[in-house]
Amino acid sequence: MIRIENLCKKYGRFEAVKNLNLDVRDGTVFGFVGENGAGKTTTLSILATLLRPTSGRAFVGGEEVTRNPSAVRRQVGYMPDSFGVYDDLTVREYLAFYGTAYHVAESLIESRTRDLLHRVNLEDKVDAYVNTLSRGMQQRLGLARSLIHDPPVLILDEPASGLDPRSRIEMKDLIKGLRDQGKTVLISSHILPELAEMCDEIGVIQNGSLVACAAVEIVTARANGQRMLGFELLEGGRLLGERLRPNPLVTEVVVQGEQRVEVLFSGSERQQVELIRELSLAGYAIKGVSEVAGSLEELFLRLTESDTKSAQIAQPENALPASRVV
Amino acid sequence: MRRKNRSRPVEVSVVTRAVVAKSSGILLQTFGNPLIRKELRQRMRSVRSILALSMYLLAMGAIAFIFMYLNVQGQTLLLQPTRTAELFTFLSYLQLAMISFVTPGIAAGVISGERERQTLTVLLTTPLTPLTIIVSKWLASISFLSLLIVMTLPLYSIVFLFGGVVPSQVIAVFWLQLVTLGAIATISVFWSTFIQRTGWATVLSYGTVAVIYILLGIAGYLIDGVAAHNPDASAWTDAATLCYALNPLFMLASIVERFGLITPVYHNTLAASLFSSVDAHHLASSGSWFLFLTVYLAGSVVLLGACAWRLRPGAFSVFMRRLLSWVAR
Numbered sequence: 001m002i003r004i005e006n007l008c009k010k011y012g013r014f015e016a017v018k019n020l021n022l023d024v025r026d027g028t029v030f031g032f033v034g035e036n037g038a039g040k041t042t043t044l045s046i047l048a049t050l051l052r053p054t055s056g057r058a059f060v061g062g063e064e065v066t067r068n069p070s071a072v073r074r075q076v077g078y079m080p081d082s083f084g085v086y087d088d089l090t091v092r093e094y095l096a097f098y099g100t101a102y103h104v105a106e107s108l109i110e111s112r113t114r115d116l117l118h119r120v121n122l123e124d125k126v127d128a129y130v131n132t133l134s135r136g137m138q139q140r141l142g143l144a145r146s147l148i149h150d151p152p153v154l155i156l157d158e159p160a161s162g163l164d165p166r167s168r169i170e171m172k173d174l175i176k177g178l179r180d181q182g183k184t185v186l187i188s189s190h191i192l193p194e195l196a197e198m199c200d201e202i203g204v205i206q207n208g209s210l211v212a213c214a215a216v217e218i219v220t221a222r223a224n225g226q227r228m229l230g231f232e233l234l235e236g237g238r239l240l241g242e243r244l245r246p247n248p249l250v251t252e253v254v255v256q257g258e259q260r261v262e263v264l265f266s267g268s269e270r271q272q273v274e275l276i277r278e279l280s281l282a283g284y285a286i287k288g289v290s291e292v293a294g295s296l297e298e299l300f301l302r303l304t305e306s307d308t309k310s311a312q313i314a315q316p317e318n319a320l321p322a323s324r325v326v
Numbered sequence: 327m328r329r330k331n332r333s334r335p336v337e338v339s340v341v342t343r344a345v346v347a348k349s350s351g352i353l354l355q356t357f358g359n360p361l362i363r364k365e366l367r368q369r370m371r372s373v374r375s376i377l378a379l380s381m382y383l384l385a386m387g388a389i390a391f392i393f394m395y396l397n398v399q400g401q402t403l404l405l406q407p408t409r410t411a412e413l414f415t416f417l418s419y420l421q422l423a424m425i426s427f428v429t430p431g432i433a434a435g436v437i438s439g440e441r442e443r444q445t446l447t448v449l450l451t452t453p454l455t456p457l458t459i460i461v462s463k464w465l466a467s468i469s470f471l472s473l474l475i476v477m478t479l480p481l482y483s484i485v486f487l488f489g490g491v492v493p494s495q496v497i498a499v500f501w502l503q504l505v506t507l508g509a510i511a512t513i514s515v516f517w518s519t520f521i522q523r524t525g526w527a528t529v530l531s532y533g534t535v536a537v538i539y540i541l542l543g544i545a546g547y548l549i550d551g552v553a554a555h556n557p558d559a560s561a562w563t564d565a566a567t568l569c570y571a572l573n574p575l576f577m578l579a580s581i582v583e584r585f586g587l588i589t590p591v592y593h594n595t596l597a598a599s600l601f602s603s604v605d606a607h608h609l610a611s612s613g614s615w616f617l618f619l620t621v622y623l624a625g626s627v628v629l630l631g632a633c634a635w636r637l638r639p640g641a642f643s644v645f646m647r648r649l650l651s652w653v654a655r
Contacts, residue, residue, distance in 0.1 A: 048451050052640045066640060067647075070453050078451040084444035088368045100360035101452040145448070 001026045001153055001184040002047065007056035009042050009208075016042040018208040019056070024186055024201070026152075029179045031199035031216075032188040039208040040188040041081060044157050047186065048078040060153055074102070077146030081158040081188075085130040085138055091122065094130045094141070095148055102149035109148075116144040120174060136167030143174060154178060156187045172198055227291050229272065231261045234285035243282070249275070361449075361459060365466030375470065379477065382424075386478050390417065394484075410490035414482065415582045418499045421478065422578055425471060425507045426539065430531035433467040433514035435524040437637070442524060456637035460515065460630055468511045475503055498581050505622055506574040510535055512626040519633040542573040571614035572621055580614065 002024035009017040017039045024030040034040045045051040046058055049069040057064055063071040086094060092113055099109040117123045120140040125133060133141060139159060146154060159175070160168045175198050178185055189195050195202055196216050203213035231240060241255040249267035256262060265272060276289055369375055390413060397409045437460075440446035449459060479500075485491045514531040521527040546569030553562035570576040 049640075050447060050450055069640065073451055073453050076451065078448070080444070080447045082444055083448055086364070086368060086443075086445060088371050089364070093364075093367070097360050097364045098448075098452065100363075101449075101454050103453060 001061060002030075002186060003059040004043070004047075005057045005059075007043065007046065007058055008054045009039075009046060009051065010054045016208050017046075017053070020205075020208070020210055022203060022210065022213065024184060026184055027179070027182045028200040029175065029185040029187065029198055031195035031202040032186060032205060033195060033202055034188070034205035038205045040205055041157055042208075043205070044078075044155050044186065044188060047072075048076055048155050049073055050078075074149065075151050075153050077149070077151040077154045079142050079146045079154070079156045079159055081161055083142055085133075085141070087129070087131045089130055090127050091117065091130055091133070091141060092126050095145060098145050099148045104149050112148060112150070116147055119147075119177070120144045121170065136163050136170070139163060139167065139171060140174070143171070147178075152184060154183055154185045154187075156185065158188055160189060227265050227272070229263050229265045230290045231263070231279075232287040232290070233259050233261070234287060235259070236284055237261045240279070240284050243279070243284075247275070359458065359462050361454060361462035362466055362469075365462065366469060369466065369470055379474065382474055383477055383481075386417065386420070386481055389420065390481055390484060410485045410488040414485045414491045414495070414499075417478070417482065418503075418578060418582065419575075421475065421503055422506065422574060424474070425503055426510060426535055426574075428474075429467075429471055429507055429510040430514045430528055430535060432470060433464070433511040434518050434528040434531040436463040436467055436515055437518040437633070438521060438524040438527045439518070441522060450638060456634040457631070459637060460519070460633045464511055464515050464630060467515070468507055471507050471511075472504065475500065475507070495581060499578065502574060502578055502581065502618075505619060509574075509622040509626055512629045516629045516633055519636050539573060539575055542569045543576065546570045546573065546576065567614060568617065571617045574618075577614065577618055 002022065004020055004022040007017055007020040007022075008015065020039070020043060022043075032040050032043070042051065046053050046065060047060060049065050049072050052066055057066075059065070060072045061075045063075070065072050086097075089097065095113045095116065096109050099112065100106070104112065113126070114123070117126055120143055122133075122137060122140055122144070125137065130138065130141065139162075143156075143159065146156075156175070160171045163171060175185060175187065179198070179200075187195070187198065199216055201213070201215050204211050231237075233240060235258050237255050237258040237260060240261050241253050244250050244253050244261070244263055249265055249271060250263050251266055252264035254262040265275070267275070276286065280286055393413050393416060394409075397412075437446070440449060450456075454462075482496055485496075486493075510531070513534045514527070517527040517530040517534070518524070521530060546566045549562055549566040549569060553566055556562060570580075
């Protein structure tokens, strides 16, 4: 449904997006993760026909965004990271305005407004002025607005930013509901655990390049591919830390005291067993070793820490290329 | 022969109906535009707009009443047609001043305001074309002031009660005001589109209006002075006429002076000395109206096109590509 080929976008000398390739299948929720300034919003803006790429191509529903932008606009519901609302318009009028702008038949607008407001839990606010709604309500109204023309594709840029926890949960549930309706959703966010719950696939973007892209399960497994091992000791944590730091299979060592040391281990399970045996023979008082579950947050931090680190992460045998993996 | 006589009214009615249908279609399309409807709804809904309309009408009415009362000193029978003409002249200048002061305030925020409110991004992702957005915003901003002008028509009709002014003058003055309103609104929309901040867009709009009124006036006056000392230099006279022709104030002066209305009002004033330099008959007959209308109407079209391009630069290449493929077909 969404295809991006060698997309580049430059602002003067600054390259916001570099040779980005992406493929989002029909009916999937794709999470776009990256730090501020990584190129997420630029990419989404190109897909929403707000920006023209410097080079490369982007397609939505088979239509190229630069060649047939009006066809793309009809297929896309776009919600920017921050957006305003019009004063002196009621919720009903606000949705009716966008419905008419999207050429939705007048007869359909009223029923669709009712349905969408019910879905976003704003049906009792139909005659309220939009500027009197809370931030969370305005975000939900923004989502309803982006759905008024029933688009097959939704592009949501940080839809949960600035929302309180309750509103975030509501927004998450709404997006899950969209997936159930078969919509293709491209969503950017910093809230990775929430993305993991909502998304079928995620892509990590850094400095305008996609550094990882895969199904959520695979990415989580990949996070586990470079395992975080927790060593429980009777004593000698600091010495163990010193001993492990030069080890080529250990990427990171965190000494949490004399009784606990955590290490980021990139070796296989056999190498892990050999390391534990070697340490025991060396006289370290190890009570036990446990594997700390890898989270998306950790993966994200590791991937975006530096280019070198991300290159290291891409090396293991189960590493995924920086393109879509099914 | 009889058949021929009968068929003529039928043909006329068919043509009339076609014209009416076409015009109403265009009107419906224009005012059925969601953006215009929204803008008008928002603008007319606020109490501020209703108050502004009422206060303006009251103020104009009060001015007309006081002017007439002072002139007749309570005795209606003493009212002279020339005094009515003075009132008409005064109201015309007042209305032109109002248009020039208020239009930038309303129109200079139409696009930059959307940008500041962060509503423009979403608007640009709808299938509304940039030209539709710009023209809708422009129409919505001039519609309020046009309403103000139209509302004063009954007030102007008072002058017909006592004579002194002919309908063609009133029509000429209203046309001038409407074209000036459209041109100033275009300039303001232009700055609003090209400048990010409404504050700066407003300042630049007022600045441009000041250039049109003050600099063109002074330039025309100075060039006219040079021309007076060089009677053979027709180029100087043409240049002065050009400066006057592009200045709505002098064009209005040319209308009222042409009918001998200006001198009684502005006798022995700076304005009188300025306007006396305007050869009203020359301005009115030398194609100045053609120049005034052409420059401001064509300029408005070019500026609105530039605004549409600025709003979504890519749309122009898409348009050109489609145009070329259509031509090729």
